[in-house]
Amino acid sequence: MPEALQALNNGVPISWYLILSAIIFALGVAGFLFRRNIITVFMCIELMLNAVNLSFVAFSNQHKQVAGHIFTFFVMVVAAAEAAVGLAIILTVFKNRETLNIDEINSLKN
Amino acid sequence: MQNLWLIPALPFLGFLINGILGKKLPKMVINAVAVGSVVLSFLLVLNIWMSAGDLAANPIQQHYFTWIQSGEINIGWDYAVDKLTLIMLMVVTGIGSLIHIYATGYMAHEEGYYRFFAYLNLFMFFMLNLVLGGNYLLLFVGWEGVGLCSYLLIGFYFVKKSATTAGNKAFIVNRIGDFGFSLAMFLIVVNFGTLDFNKVFAAAPGKSTETLTAIALLLLLGAAGKSAQIPLYVWLPDAMEGPTPVSALIHAATMVTAGVYMCTRSAVIFTHAPVAMETVAIMGLATAVFAATIGLTQYDIKKVFAYSTVSQLGYMFLGVGVGAFSAGVWHLVTHAFFKALLFLGAGSVIHACHGEQDMRHMGGLRKYAPISMAVLACASLAIAGFPGTSGFFSKDAILTAAYAHAPWMFWVGVITAGMTAFYVWRAFWMTFWGEYRGHGHPHESPWSMLAPLVVLAFLSIAGGFLFNVPKILEGMFPLAEEVPGEATLMGISIAAGLAGIGVSYYMYVVNRKLPQQIADSLGGLYRLVYDKYRVDELYDATVVNPVIAGSRSLLWKVMDQGVIDGAVNGVGTEAQLAGGWLKMLQSGNIRSYATWVVLGAVALLVLIGVAEGVTR
Numbered sequence: 001m002p003e004a005l006q007a008l009n010n011g012v013p014i015s016w017y018l019i020l021s022a023i024i025f026a027l028g029v030a031g032f033l034f035r036r037n038i039i040t041v042f043m044c045i046e047l048m049l050n051a052v053n054l055s056f057v058a059f060s061n062q063h064k065q066v067a068g069h070i071f072t073f074f075v076m077v078v079a080a081a082e083a084a085v086g087l088a089i090i091l092t093v094f095k096n097r098e099t100l101n102i103d104e105i106n107s108l109k110n
Numbered sequence: 111m112q113n114l115w116l117i118p119a120l121p122f123l124g125f126l127i128n129g130i131l132g133k134k135l136p137k138m139v140i141n142a143v144a145v146g147s148v149v150l151s152f153l154l155v156l157n158i159w160m161s162a163g164d165l166a167a168n169p170i171q172q173h174y175f176t177w178i179q180s181g182e183i184n185i186g187w188d189y190a191v192d193k194l195t196l197i198m199l200m201v202v203t204g205i206g207s208l209i210h211i212y213a214t215g216y217m218a219h220e221e222g223y224y225r226f227f228a229y230l231n232l233f234m235f236f237m238l239n240l241v242l243g244g245n246y247l248l249l250f251v252g253w254e255g256v257g258l259c260s261y262l263l264i265g266f267y268f269v270k271k272s273a274t275t276a277g278n279k280a281f282i283v284n285r286i287g288d289f290g291f292s293l294a295m296f297l298i299v300v301n302f303g304t305l306d307f308n309k310v311f312a313a314a315p316g317k318s319t320e321t322l323t324a325i326a327l328l329l330l331l332g333a334a335g336k337s338a339q340i341p342l343y344v345w346l347p348d349a350m351e352g353p354t355p356v357s358a359l360i361h362a363a364t365m366v367t368a369g370v371y372m373c374t375r376s377a378v379i380f381t382h383a384p385v386a387m388e389t390v391a392i393m394g395l396a397t398a399v400f401a402a403t404i405g406l407t408q409y410d411i412k413k414v415f416a417y418s419t420v421s422q423l424g425y426m427f428l429g430v431g432v433g434a435f436s437a438g439v440w441h442l443v444t445h446a447f448f449k450a451l452l453f454l455g456a457g458s459v460i461h462a463c464h465g466e467q468d469m470r471h472m473g474g475l476r477k478y479a480p481i482s483m484a485v486l487a488c489a490s491l492a493i494a495g496f497p498g499t500s501g502f503f504s505k506d507a508i509l510t511a512a513y514a515h516a517p518w519m520f521w522v523g524v525i526t527a528g529m530t531a532f533y534v535w536r537a538f539w540m541t542f543w544g545e546y547r548g549h550g551h552p553h554e555s556p557w558s559m560l561a562p563l564v565v566l567a568f569l570s571i572a573g574g575f576l577f578n579v580p581k582i583l584e585g586m587f588p589l590a591e592e593v594p595g596e597a598t599l600m601g602i603s604i605a606a607g608l609a610g611i612g613v614s615y616y617m618y619v620v621n622r623k624l625p626q627q628i629a630d631s632l633g634g635l636y637r638l639v640y641d642k643y644r645v646d647e648l649y650d651a652t653v654v655n656p657v658i659a660g661s662r663s664l665l666w667k668v669m670d671q672g673v674i675d676g677a678v679n680g681v682g683t684e685a686q687l688a689g690g691w692l693k694m695l696q697s698g699n700i701r702s703y704a705t706w707v708v709l710g711a712v713a714l715l716v717l718i719g720v721a722e723g724v725t726r
Contacts, residue, residue: 029708032701032704033701033704033705033708034701036701041700102700102701103701105700106697106698106699106700108696108698109696109697109698109699
């Protein structure tokens with residue numbers, strides 16, 4: 001693939017990063033929608049966040065601006081906090097209900 | 111420089127103290143506050159009376175603050191004192207003080223003692239405000255306020271159904287009059303751009319007769335409500351449900367004369383509206399005769415005096431209507447003396463007979479209550495127009511003016527004077543002569559009640575000399591015409607009064623079977639008069655019941671329950687229904703929520719894409 005190698009020589013084009021980011025995000029969404037285990041769902045959320053981080057960094061590099069990096073750091077901080085809180089919630093839920101099946105945790109129903 | 115605001119402020123302070131703290135205060139303190147505040151006001155008025163100088167040339171005007179400022183309308187809290195106001199102030203505070211003193215004795219054993227005096231002081235505040243007010247709106251504030259106090263005090267014995275009903279009736283009938291007063295004020299604002307007395311009266315002669323007639327007639331409607339004239343007099347006889355001092359102060363001496371005061375105050379408007387003047391005179395005369403005939407037949411002593419009040423107020427309006435404003439005010443003053451005395455004396459008699467009000471169960475009281483008898487005799491002489499008494503001068507002034515205006519009015523007035531003398535002396539004979547027909551032992555009243563009576567008796571006799579109102583008011587109103595043969599007219603009215611006294615003496619002392627025979631021979635006519643011409647029944651049938659029925663069937667069942675409740679409940683039901691549908695979305699299933707989020711995001715993206723495509 002000479003064109004592809006050519007492109008690599010000139011640096012990876014932004015569209016590649018964006019496509020990768022979109023794929024990862026879509027995987028995260030799909031996992032969030034179709035998996036039933038809370039831990040998996042939780043990991044899918046992390047996946048989506050990081051997909052977004054990837055596009056932030058890509059744009060930041062493309063435009064030679066630092067804003068994208070800063071956003072990324074913010075997202076990471078929030079993600080860390082969310083992981084701490086979220087895991088605590090998951091632990092508590094498991095202690096009380098002895099299940100991690102997300103379909104059975106529906107006490108907010110109607 | 112007098113502080114006019116102190117005059118109404120003192121009773122108001124008394125009202126606040128007694129109204130808020132009265133429940134815990136001892137009676138001595140309540141008495142001191144209630145009576146003291148009014149007496150202090152009286153002394154202030156007396157001070158003005160002594161030191162005011164020439165009020166005709168420079169009346170006292172005091173502006174305290176701007177009350178309402180809207181567009182071109184500027185209404186201030188202004189108090190003004192001219193001679194007319196001063197006379198009214200003297201009457202209100204003077205008689206008010208006496209009646210407050212009397213009430214401390216009369217109400218001594220009543221429940222709600224402090225409440226009574228709080229209301230009475232509040233009434234004084236509003237009445238003084240009415241009299242002192244320098245514009246129509248301030249007068250109206252007092253006007254409404256005294257109406258409120260009248261309502262509260264008529265219904266003072268609120269556990270009695272008839273008392274609360276009477277209070278309601280007084281209040282509602284007065285609403286009709288106040289409606290007219292309000293319209294009159296609106297007309298004044300539209301045509302004059304101000305409500306200030308001085309400005310309105312200065313501009314009034316330049317306005318068209320039609321405008322002034324409309325204003326005057328609407329003002330008259332207000333006056334007819336407050337001063338109990340045909341067709342709105344029906345509330346006053348019922349108002350006698352209140353305690354007797356209230357009847358004396360509010361429903362005889364002061365509040366009910368507010369209409370006369372207001373018409374006299376608006377003399378400039380009335381004199382430029384001849385049609386309205388004629389209406390005033392005829393209304394007054396008709397009321398005077400009408401009420402006097404009812405008074406002939408009543409047995410409740412307070413009812414007799416109530417109809418007498420209506421009749422005498424008619425006299426005052428007759429005076430105003432024929433252009434003798436000062437004569438009308440003169441009668442207002444003397445009437446305040448002798449009618450307050452009649453009511454207070456009646457109160458003393460009722461007190462003596464342990465609460466009995468029916469004259470058929472009284473009689474022979476001259477042995478038990480000689481002082482009450484003496485003072486009531488003074489009042490009865492005055493109201494009968496006995497020569498030299500106060501009532502004689504004022505009544506004669508009105509009748510002479512009526513003769514100058516139209517002789518037939520004089521003759522009707524004379525007949526009324528005869529009837530007045532008859533029914534008042536009928537009450538006198540029935541109460542004090544013959545033998546006692548009630549139960550228990552009648553007794554004379556305490557001195558706290560008798561002392562004011564004696565003062566009022568003196569005023570009833572000598573008030574005509576002491577307060578020569580036409581002389582005091584000289585120059586304020588156009589002079590009455592000189593009538594040839596005035597002495598003859600005077601003689602005729604004196605004769606009518608004496609005849610009334612004589613006939614009543616014959617019928618109720620000498621030949622006591624006669625009244626019953628006359629009543630029997632008149633049959634239906636007598637019963638019609640005894641039933642007060644069944645005016646209440648007529649009003650019930652034509653106004654009250656249709657209004658109640660309409661309110662019940664249309665306003666309540668259709669409008670309130672159907673339309674308003676229907677709308678409110680309908681909104682509630684609809685919201686519940688919508689909620690029932692929307693709650694389906696809340697499944698509790700996290701993955702379905704997530705699906706909605708994703709779908710929403712996708713929809714948003716598509717929308718943005720489409721919008722981009724359109725703009726591009």
